[in-house]
């Protein structure tokens with residue numbers, strides 16, 4: 409799904425665009441971080457002198473994986489960000505220090521903000537994504553701790569275990 413904003417003929421005072429961001433919005437992206445989405449993007453694009461400002465608000469919920477129990481977790485999204493669209497005759501592929509500036513070739517008539525909005529959502533999520541204390545799935549937690557214990561008990565396959573076998577063989581021969 410694209411989030412296309414026309415760049416020609418925008419008025420001063422701003423023009424509003426509204427998109428609902430559901431699972432079809434995620435189709436272009438890997439589901440590693442965000443597994444589901446139910447949000448709304450309200451964009452206001454306004455022609456300023458030689459550039460365009462896009463005021464971008466996203467409100468809703470993202471479905472992510474809990475870092476502790478690995479079960480589904482709903483995280484609220486609340487983004488309020490101003491983006492600047494500038495034009496350049498020969499735009500270079502320079503990574504801008506400020507990520508909220510988009511530079512396009514002069515004459516470009518529209519911009520697709522899907523990637524930008526996806527990035528804003530990802531950055532807005534907290535580093536630690538966990539259920540509130542006590543609300544993790546008990547079944548999932550006990551399964552995870554069983555798996556961790558099973559790994560601990562498994563015989564270690566180290567270079568030394570091979571050496572031990574060699575020594576045993578040698579001793580048997582003597």
Ligand SMILES: [Zn+2]
Pocket residue numbers: 474475476477478479538539543544545
């Ligand atoms: Zn959890």
